[in-house]
Amino acid sequence: MTLYYMFEGREVNFDIPTNLRVEHLDVLSGLVISYKLLSKDRVTKAAKVQEGFIRGYLYGLEMSGITDSTINDKLYKFFMEEEE
Numbered sequence: 001m002t003l004y005y006m007f008e009g010r011e012v013n014f015d016i017p018t019n020l021r022v023e024h025l026d027v028l029s030g031l032v033i034s035y036k037l038l039s040k041d042r043v044t045k046a047a048k049v050q051e052g053f054i055r056g057y058l059y060g061l062e063m064s065g066i067t068d069s070t071i072n073d074k075l076y077k078f079f080m081e082e083e084e
Contacts, residue, residue, distance in 0.1 A: 007032075007079060014074050019066050025075075028057060032079040054079075 005012040005025050012025075031054045039047035058072040067075070076082070 008081075010078070012075075012078055016071060017067055020061070020071070024061060024066065028054065028075065028079060031057060035080075 003012060003016050003020070003022070003025075005022065007025075007029050031050065035047055035050040035054060038044055038050055054076070058067070058076060061067040062069060062072055
C-alpha cells in the first residue's frame with residue numbers, strides 16, 4: 001500500500017504496511033521535530049534521550065506487528081533525513 005505522507009517538504013516514497021496509519025506517522029514526526037529542536041549544532045543529552053524515544057516508538061510499532069525492521073529502518077532514515 002502506498003500512503004502519501006509529507007514531512008518537511010518531503011514525501012514517504014516506499015510501500016508501507018496496510019495497518020500503519022497516518023496517526024502513527026504523526027506521532028513519529030512530532031518526536032523527530034522535538035529531537036531537531038533539541039539538537040542544534042551538537043547532539044545534546046536531551047536530544048539523545050529524544051532519539052531513544054524515536055527508536056522506542058518504532059520498536060513498539062514493530063512489536064505490535066504494525067511494521068517490521070525493514071520499514072522501521074526506512075522510516076527512521078526518512079524522518080531523520082538519512083535517506084540513501
